[in-house]
Amino acid sequence: MTPLALLRSQLPDSAVARLSQGLAELQLEVTPEQQERLLGLLALLHKWNRAYNLTAVRDVDTMVSRHLLDSAAVLPFVKGPRLLDVGAGPGFPGLVLAILAPSLEVTLLDSNGKKVRFQRQAVMELGLTNVSPVQARVESFAQGQFDQVISRAFASLADFIAMTRKLPATDGQWLAMKGPGADEELRQFTDHDQMPEGIRLHSRHKLNVPFESAERQLLILTQQGVE
Numbered sequence: 001m002t003p004l005a006l007l008r009s010q011l012p013d014s015a016v017a018r019l020s021q022g023l024a025e026l027q028l029e030v031t032p033e034q035q036e037r038l039l040g041l042l043a044l045l046h047k048w049n050r051a052y053n054l055t056a057v058r059d060v061d062t063m064v065s066r067h068l069l070d071s072a073a074v075l076p077f078v079k080g081p082r083l084l085d086v087g088a089g090p091g092f093p094g095l096v097l098a099i100l101a102p103s104l105e106v107t108l109l110d111s112n113g114k115k116v117r118f119q120r121q122a123v124m125e126l127g128l129t130n131v132s133p134v135q136a137r138v139e140s141f142a143q144g145q146f147d148q149v150i151s152r153a154f155a156s157l158a159d160f161i162a163m164t165r166k167l168p169a170t171d172g173q174w175l176a177m178k179g180p181g182a183d184e185e186l187r188q189f190t191d192h193d194q195m196p197e198g199i200r201l202h203s204r205h206k207l208n209v210p211f212e213s214a215e216r217q218l219l220i221l222t223q224q225g226v227e
Contacts, residue, residue, distance in 0.1 A: 008039045015042060015064050018061055019064050022068075037128075038099055040126050041095055044122050052114050052118065054089070055090060065209060067096075068092075069212070070216065071092045071096035072096055077175065077205060082105050082144070082147045083097065083106050087152075087154030090118045091118065094106045094107075098131045107132045107143075109134050109136060110135065111138075120133050138164060145167060145168065149175070151164075160176055161196050161221065171222075174219075174220070177216070186219065
């Protein structure tokens with residue numbers, strides 16, 4: 001039995017079926033190897049979470065939708081190739097995107113030591129060669145420029161842009177994954193003149209995450225003049 005198959009064997013059949021159905025509903029083309037890696041990531045998260053409290057989600061079936069499918073839902077808007085996941089926590093969405101799009105060069109950034117240790121363990125056990133976990137505060141991180149900078153429940157929109165202002169390339173994008181409060185946050189961001197000079201809302205997209213009822217949105221921002 002391969003290491004990935006061994007990880008997969010630790011999961012209930014309900015979680016395996018839920019992932020397969022969810023990926024189909026997202027209309028994503030996923031190879032058997034990619035699906036096996038996603039299941040391996042899920043098994044690792046569930047195992048580590050019992051000891052290290054990486055996420056408040058305890059139920060493995062809920063982990064499928066809340067972490068794996070939620071991350072996968074933004075794949076159509078991720079072009080990279082250089083992607084920075086800010087406040088990545090245990091590696092979401094970056095690890096999922098790296099598995100589903102091997103051409104990406106993903107950097108995972110988080111200041112929490114135990115979460116970055118999990119990222120490194122996952123990268124090693126899943127055999128991911130396109131992921132670089134980094135333990136650092138975003139304010140002190142200045143390693144190159146990225147085509148896209150993504151965050152998932154990391155900070156307010158204003159703080160996300162302010163703390164990462166120098167990290168996207170000139171024609172780069174910020175991708176902010178938001179929940180039900182996205183409309184109000186965006187309204188405050190624009191009405192109260194919090195939008196940093198030279199930054200504009202490029203587009204917004206509703207994310208339909210399988211098995212999740214809460215509204216999810218992706219806000220894409222760019223520098224003025226970038227299409």
